[in-house]
Amino acid sequence: MSDEADLSRRHFLTVATSIVGGIGVVLTAVPFVASFRPSARAQAMGGPVEVDISKLEDGAMMRVVWRGLPVWILRRTQDMLGRLAAEPDAQLKDPGSAQSDQPDYARNPARAMKPEILVVVGVCTHLGCAPIERFDVAPADLGPDWKGGFYCPCHGSRFDLAGRVMNGSPAPTNLAIPPYRFVGDNVVIVGDDTGVKA
Ligand code: FES
Secondary structure (H helix, E strand, O other), rough: OHHHHHHHHHHHHHHHHHHHHHHHHHHHHHHHHOOOOOOOOHHHOOOOEEEOOOOOOOOEEEEEEEEEEEEEEEOOHHHHHHHHOOOOHHHHOOOOOOOOOOOHHHHOOOOOOOOOEEEEEOOOOOOOOEEEOOOOOOOOOOOOOOEEEEEEOOOOOOOOOOOEOOOOOOOOOOOOOEEEEOOOOOOEOOOOOOOOOO
């Protein structure tokens, strides 16, 4: 190879290396920068979540995410509250929620600040599955004593319409109630109970 050809080959290699190196910088810089941009998920895992419940109908439930947890908001009907009151304490593991995770202002039979609005974490306290809502009364698969509530399909834990766990369920405690507060009648702030008294 002549000196001239050798020089030109080295020039080509230098330029090619620079280009490849440049691409490498660009390729690695993009995810690096992206990792500093807070994702929607990261935001969802952070602070309080404001929820408009003005369109939540009687007997309906909506789901939000707070700190990565599913939180359910159920607008209980008078009929549902009646069924809840009719649930014998003897059927429940922790009827007064003495062992369960909840703020003091929700330590009542309805487990709520306002009886008709249940705000509850939708995670089974056994091994973390997602219970499903079963608001029907005495369905064939859950038996004649079922007054409506939540059923965990993983290992059969049963919870009433206030998320209280029933005897015979593997779940040890009631579904957790997160901190929350109301702003007016139709906005719930999940994850913040500043100023709320027990
Ligand atoms: S995770 Fe719900 S019963 Fe086991």
